[in-house]
Every structure is written in structure tokens, then in C-alpha cells.
Amino acid sequence: MKTGQTIFTSRRNGHRGSAVVEFAIVAPMLFFFFFAAFEFCRVAMIRHTVDNAVYEACREAIVPGATASAARAKAEGILATLGLGDAEITVIPSTITRLTPNVTLTVAVSLDHNSFVPPQFTGGKVISRTLTMQREGSGS
Secondary structure, three states, rough: EEEEEHHHHHHHHHHHHHHHHHHHHHHHHHHHHHHHHHHHHHHHHHHHHHHHHHHHHHHHHOOOOOHHHHHHHHHHHHHOOOOOOOEEEEEEOOOOOOOOOOOEEEEEEEEEOOOOOOOOOOOOOEEEEEEEEEOOOOOO
16 A cells, blocks of 8 residues: 555656646746737727827817917827836927917827836837817918
């Protein structure tokens, strides 16, 4: 009886060792795919936030009495909801008057400084959106 128990115990220990080896092989791949998916989801969130920021800021700039600084502040506020920094916001023309026919707004966000994980897949990339809208009441 004791011999049978020893054989069973050694088999169980052998299986435990193979499980550790399997985990050591599979775990790095699992973590790689998890963090890659996490990074691509973050990039999608950033892209949609930049789309929303450029649209809302341009809408802010086309109403009568609007200023370029108010449009910039609107875009910065929307980007801040996702904690995005290092954004370049350009409003053309830089001074909006009653006679300005169109407003063009560009928002560019670097992915290097706005990723939760080291930017292995998105290093050096910038998400940039530009929108031009006709001003309300410009008569054009």
C-alpha cells in the first residue's frame, strides 16, 4: 500500500512541475496581449476624444462674439476629461471678428505622453483632427 501512495505522490508532483512550465510559457504571451489590447483601447478613446474636442471647440468658435481663446479653452476642457496633456490646439484665424467667414480648428495629441503603458506600438504617433466651419451670421 505504501508503494502505491509513493507512485501517486510522485506523479502529482510531476504534473505540478509541468503546470509551472506551461504557465511560464503562456503567461508572458497572455500579458503581452492584455497590455496590447489595453493600449489600443486607450488609443481609440483618445481618437474619439480628439474628434469630440475639435467639433465642440469649433462650434464654440463659430457663434457670434466668440473668441479663439474660448475655443481653445473648450478643447482643453474636453481633452482634460480623459487626462490628455501635451496637446497642440490651433485656431485659424487667431483673432475672430464679426467679418470672419470661416473658422478652422486643429487639435493634435501626441500618444507618447498620453498612454498608460509604455508606447511600444504607438511610439511617435500623433492623433490630429482638423475641422472648418462657417461662422453663424457671417453672411457668406
